[in-house]
Amino acid sequence: MRRIISILMENEPGALSRVVGLFSQRGYNIETLTVAPTEDRTLSRLTLTTLGDDRQIERITKNLNKLIEVVKLVDLTEGPHIERELMLCKVKATGAQRAEVKRTVDIFRGQIVDVTSSVYTVQLAGTSDKLDAFVGTIGDAQVLEVVRTGVSGISRGEKVLSI
Amino acid sequence: MEKLSGAEMLVRALQDEGVEIIFGYPGGAVLHIYDALFQQDKVQHILVRHEQAATHAADGYSRATGKPGVVLVTSGPGATNAVTGIATAYMDSIPMVVLSGQVRSDWIGDDAFQETDMVGICRPIVKHSFSVRKPEDIPEMMKKAFYIATTGRPGPVLVDIPKDQTSPLVKVPYEYPKKVKMRSYSPVARGHSGQIRKAVDEMLKARRPVIYAGGGVILGDGSEYLTKLAKLLNFPVTNTLMGLGAYPGSDPQFLGMLGMHGTYEANMVMHSSDLIVAVGARFDDRVTNHAEKFCPGATVIHVDVDPASISKNVRADVPIVGPVRQVLEEMVSMIEESPDRPDAKALERWWDEIKGWREYHGLRYEVNDGGPMKPQQVVQALYKATKGDAYVTSDVGQHQMFAAQFYKFDQPRRWINSGGLGTMGFGLPSAIGVQFAFPDAMVACVTGEGSIQMNIQELSTCLQYGLPIKVININNQALGMVRQWQDMQYGGRHSQSYMDSLPDFVRLAESYGHVGIRVDRIEDLDEAMEKAFSLKDRLVFMDIYVDPSEHVYPMHIADGSMRDMWLSKTERT
Numbered sequence: 001m002r003r004i005i006s007i008l009m010e011n012e013p014g015a016l017s018r019v020v021g022l023f024s025q026r027g028y029n030i031e032t033l034t035v036a037p038t039e040d041r042t043l044s045r046l047t048l049t050t051l052g053d054d055r056q057i058e059r060i061t062k063n064l065n066k067l068i069e070v071v072k073l074v075d076l077t078e079g080p081h082i083e084r085e086l087m088l089c090k091v092k093a094t095g096a097q098r099a100e101v102k103r104t105v106d107i108f109r110g111q112i113v114d115v116t117s118s119v120y121t122v123q124l125a126g127t128s129d130k131l132d133a134f135v136g137t138i139g140d141a142q143v144l145e146v147v148r149t150g151v152s153g154i155s156r157g158e159k160v161l162s163i
Numbered sequence: 164m165e166k167l168s169g170a171e172m173l174v175r176a177l178q179d180e181g182v183e184i185i186f187g188y189p190g191g192a193v194l195h196i197y198d199a200l201f202q203q204d205k206v207q208h209i210l211v212r213h214e215q216a217a218t219h220a221a222d223g224y225s226r227a228t229g230k231p232g233v234v235l236v237t238s239g240p241g242a243t244n245a246v247t248g249i250a251t252a253y254m255d256s257i258p259m260v261v262l263s264g265q266v267r268s269d270w271i272g273d274d275a276f277q278e279t280d281m282v283g284i285c286r287p288i289v290k291h292s293f294s295v296r297k298p299e300d301i302p303e304m305m306k307k308a309f310y311i312a313t314t315g316r317p318g319p320v321l322v323d324i325p326k327d328q329t330s331p332l333v334k335v336p337y338e339y340p341k342k343v344k345m346r347s348y349s350p351v352a353r354g355h356s357g358q359i360r361k362a363v364d365e366m367l368k369a370r371r372p373v374i375y376a377g378g379g380v381i382l383g384d385g386s387e388y389l390t391k392l393a394k395l396l397n398f399p400v401t402n403t404l405m406g407l408g409a410y411p412g413s414d415p416q417f418l419g420m421l422g423m424h425g426t427y428e429a430n431m432v433m434h435s436s437d438l439i440v441a442v443g444a445r446f447d448d449r450v451t452n453h454a455e456k457f458c459p460g461a462t463v464i465h466v467d468v469d470p471a472s473i474s475k476n477v478r479a480d481v482p483i484v485g486p487v488r489q490v491l492e493e494m495v496s497m498i499e500e501s502p503d504r505p506d507a508k509a510l511e512r513w514w515d516e517i518k519g520w521r522e523y524h525g526l527r528y529e530v531n532d533g534g535p536m537k538p539q540q541v542v543q544a545l546y547k548a549t550k551g552d553a554y555v556t557s558d559v560g561q562h563q564m565f566a567a568q569f570y571k572f573d574q575p576r577r578w579i580n581s582g583g584l585g586t587m588g589f590g591l592p593s594a595i596g597v598q599f600a601f602p603d604a605m606v607a608c609v610t611g612e613g614s615i616q617m618n619i620q621e622l623s624t625c626l627q628y629g630l631p632i633k634v635i636n637i638n639n640q641a642l643g644m645v646r647q648w649q650d651m652q653y654g655g656r657h658s659q660s661y662m663d664s665l666p667d668f669v670r671l672a673e674s675y676g677h678v679g680i681r682v683d684r685i686e687d688l689d690e691a692m693e694k695a696f697s698l699k700d701r702l703v704f705m706d707i708y709v710d711p712s713e714h715v716y717p718m719h720i721a722d723g724s725m726r727d728m729w730l731s732k733t734e735r736t
Contacts, residue, residue, distance in 0.1 A: 009347065013294070163346055
């Protein structure tokens with residue numbers, strides 16, 4: 001099962017490599033990974049998605065918690081949450097396709113952020129499924145390049161992950 | 164405020180931590196630190212002959228005393244040589260602080276002479292690591308290093324120090340922090356009382372209970388309360404390889420070690436139990452045999468300071484995360500206050516059954532009449548000569564298992580061996596650490612002709628510091644444990660498990676300035692042991708030739724349950 005684990009950790013050199021190392025060393029796979037400092041510059045927020053059953057996820061979270069630099073963590077998929085991923089995508093836009101691409105972008109509520117005579121650069125945010133669906137709709141033949149940030153997430157309601 | 168260089172701060176921090184002794188080997192990147200060491204006399208530096216030995220010696224010192232071991236090595240090969248020792252300490256949760264030199268900060272990443280990414284190499288085998296980026300950070304970093312190494316589940320901590328950070332030309336104010344507070348690290352201080360109550364309820368209604376105690380009881384200083392708990396309830400106790408000495412080895416309630424080479428009765432008791440009280444143990448694969456067939460009828464109480472150990476291999480019915488000493492103490496006082504006791508009749512029947520198992524096997528082995536000595540006899544002779552009062556370090560292999568089975572440890576911190584990593588070459592250097600901690604104690608290193616040669620150069624260190632260690636070399640002219648597996652699982656094809664061209668260990672010991680004694684016949688064994696231990700100020704290397712064909716039994720049958728064992732070459736359960 002796909003899980004989103006969100007980690008608050010010390011913003012120190014080496015901290016990221018310890019988190020990533022823990023996964024590779026135990027043979028777990030990281031599907032996506034995104035990390036940046038928080039409003040408190042001494043802390044970083046790291047969000048990763050991984051696949052595993054309950055037992056594997058329990059082991060992963062226990063071992064992540066053991067890392068000295070990890071302050072707190074939460075498995076967002078345990079409760080209601082919001083997840084978003086940002087995608088930048090270059091799409092071939094010539095002839096009749098130009099209007100069709102524009103319509104599709106509108107339907108997905110994306111934005112065209114750069115234009116040339118033959119290419120649209122599209123920015124799209126949403127769940128990973130939505131981004132997949134967009135790429136699927138446009139079709140491989142039209143898509144020139146895709147860049148995705150990986151999932152970022154936060155829990156719904158009043159629950160916060162902070163110190 | 165006093166101003167010190169980085170090198171001086173490192174040495175002063177060691178003093179302020181109360182460190183009396185460190186083990187190391189100098190080199191280019193740490194010369195400033197060695198110079199600072201030279202100019203003081205509070206911290207004694209022990210010069211080993213190989214950095215691996217420095218880590219094992221610090222490790223042995225720590226296991227015997229409970230204090231953190233400290234190591235100082237240079238960058239590059241000095242640091243990489245220390246890696247095996249760091250991994251050894253990590254696997255057995257030994258508190259250790261390793262100071263490794265590094266090339267100048269502005270050369271890092273340039274493939275400079277003797278540069279290696281030590282922080283990167285050590286990442287999976289340390290509890291934490293630090294890299295010095297400015298000398299001002301050194302006092303706090305050192306404080307944190309010792310705090311992390313010694314609290315919670317202990318472990319090695321690496322401090323990597325680029326040479327420029329220790330320069331005598333840069334002096335900064337020094338103040339050693341009194342306290343350390345880390346928002347990201349706070350080991351559990353107490354076990355949950357509700358869970359402890361649940362565990363006590365389970366213990367009071369158990370009819371076929373067993374206490375299974377591991378190295379965590381020794382590290383967590385819990386032996387006293389473990390013994391009280393067992394006595395109060397009249398429960399049988401088994402120890403893991405790492406836990407030997409946590410419960411008195413000669414006590415009648417003690418079943419011996421459990422697991423792959425555990426006693427018949429310990430493994431039978433575990434398999435047949437209705438309650439397992441696991442304390443400071445981690446259900447290692449060498450204990451459980453096949454985890455899915457492990458003790459089918461047992462409720463499991465699991466006490467451990469590390470939440471990640473709980474329900475890792477075997478699901479715990481009553482998990483308790485907390486320091487073993489505090490949890491055991493609370494269990495004891497709850498039971499003392501309770502009017503209830505376990506069913507005495509049921510326990511009596513349980514003990515009758517245990518007695519039957521004890522009589523059935525009880526670590527029996529065949530003695531060769533007039534033939535070569537058996538390795539078990541050597542350990543028994545050692546036990547006799549030292550009256551069970553020695554510190555025994557060991558290497559890895561058959562001799563380690565024989566020592567664990569036949570030397571009865573009545574106190575914690577007396578049995579010092581590499582259980583988790585299984586590091587050959589651990590025995591002699593760790594004995595060095597123990598002998599420094601207790602200069603007047605009897606220290607025996609039980610080893611084999613394979614293991615001893617992995618760090619034999621340390622005989623030179625022993626001469627330099629006049630360490631009267633007794634090396635008990637159980638010489639079967641083969642890599643015994645490998646050979647045993649080859650006998651049992653590879654049709655007796657002894658691929659590379661023999662040693663041709665063994666040195667004359669007696670003359671080797673003598674060339675290092677020690678006493679060597681060779682023993683070939685059982686008739687001479689006791690006298691030779693007596694003689695060795697009567698030489699109180701000399702290292703004695705006893706080269707004792709034993710039967711190469713002997714196997715360690717009992718032995719778990721792979722992928723079976725706890726009760727599936729070979730009991731000799733021809734009998735199985």
